Amino acid sequence: MIKVLIIEDDPMVAQLNSYYLDQVGGFRLVDTAGSAADALQILREKKVDLILLDIFMPGINGLEFLSQLRKKEIESDVIIVSASTDSQSIRKALQYGAVDYLIKPFTYERFRDALNDYKKRELLMQNKEKLNQKDLDKQIFYKEEEEVIDKKAELLPKGINRDTLKLVWDHILKTKGESFTTEEMAQSVGISRVSMRKYITFLCDQEVLITEISYGAVGRPVNCHRLNQLKVKSFKTYLKDL
Structure with a gap:
């Protein structure tokens, strides 16, 4: 099971994310935290594979927290879950190693896809000591999948999804x-x-x-x-x- 920590200062949003997490197989909620300080304490005591991280929080914001994680060499992966849509925040999140970025409000389907994509990557990494270019393109960067979708879209007239x-x-x-x-x-x-x-x-x-x-x-x-x-x-x- 992939162990997850939710860092979210809004209790209702944290509860919703927790509920969504329960619907996706292969994940277990370890704990929730309302601030970066609480989250760091939890990370000292418990093993966490994946963090669902908000940006706007009291005290240290999510991006500063993510930067601290990397400096402390905490290897937990991070998916940003935030209402922040400015390109600078998104760029920083990616530079600090966020594996995905969900913009609030998001659908359950987008949340599920983010977790399933992460789970596929983890299984691939665990089951193979070495990866070839095909593995990376298909399972990590999804290049082949994007090309197929583009070709499929060309078969349909404009305005037809x-x-x-x-x-x-x-x-x-x-x-x-x-x-x-x-x-x-x-x-x-x-x-x-x-x-x-x-x-x-x-x-x-x-x-x-x-x-x-x-x-x-x-x-x-x-x-x-x-x-x-x-x-x-x-x-x-x-x-x-x-």
Whole structure:
């Protein structure tokens, strides 16, 4: 288990970070500290692998604390968790060896990804005495992953986000061939009708949706869409390529 210390002067934020930490496997909270002085005392008494560190704290701020850690040769890794967005603070955090930087308010998904990335790096370091360039690029610097994402993005037209497209597609599959309007699908997915219209147009261009005009008893005709079952398999393959 990776032992974690949370340094955060706001008790509610510390509690939230602790809760998030519990949701990610492979980590155990050792303690929490509301100041740099308290944190140094904890580090004298307990082994800590990873520190989740706020910058704005009473007394010594997080960056000064991080500098002290390095001078004292304390080898605990640090992920900054802060509302500070100025480039100077971020630059200093990286220069002092922070392995990641989370800007408040952040999502649980970003928090989870930061911890999982750290866990992967630690496992790699522990399981291999020597690393080659491929290991470093893929597992540490994520260069290959970034190149793949860039190439995938090129397959989509401007304004179409890969993750949102998959989310829309999953909701459309749930209709099981029943017709729906753009507004209905926008409400189901949780995005604006204008945004949904772009995704519906894209899916129609791919011929994976069939559009029909519905004439109600009152009001104007409405465009309704439904899955083209003949194209579902080929579009699933397309999504895998993304």
